[in-house]
Amino acid sequence: MIIHHKTQIYTVKSGDTLSGIAEKYGTTYQQLAQMNGISNPDLIYSGQELKINGTADPAVKMYTVKSGDTLSGIAARYNTAYQKLAQINGIGNPDLIHPGQVIKIG
Incomplete structure (x- = not known):
């Protein structure tokens, strides 16, 4: 089975966490950090643009x-x-x- 993922850009808002963003888009904070070259997942900032390769299935x-x-x-x-x-x-x-x-x- 091939699962197609939809890549999109997310702009970080005040109060966001990498794990919270990951959960919302059906991925993990580790994958987001790796995909965006983030060495410390606790350090993201408002206005930062993140590439997100989350699941295309909102049911997940x-x-x-x-x-x-x-x-x-x-x-x-x-x-x-x-x-x-x-x-x-x-x-x-x-x-x-x-x-x-x-x-x-x-």
Whole structure:
């Protein structure tokens, strides 16, 4: 299966975070940082233009793991199985997720 991605430009607004932008566009902050040559993902500025190669499918949701989250808890929240989340995100050990990690839901 080939998934086509739509590349677009996003202008950073005050209060934006790279992880928040990534979640909105169905990608990860790591991919955004790499694509835009950002060495420190915590340092973006208002007015900065970012290339975004997010998913073209708006049905794909992204979730940023928070402290205390478990994969099974996230799965229950989105009415899916933790095994499915582990599989689509390439997570070998479902007990090893960390805050800030962005996972696909769906």
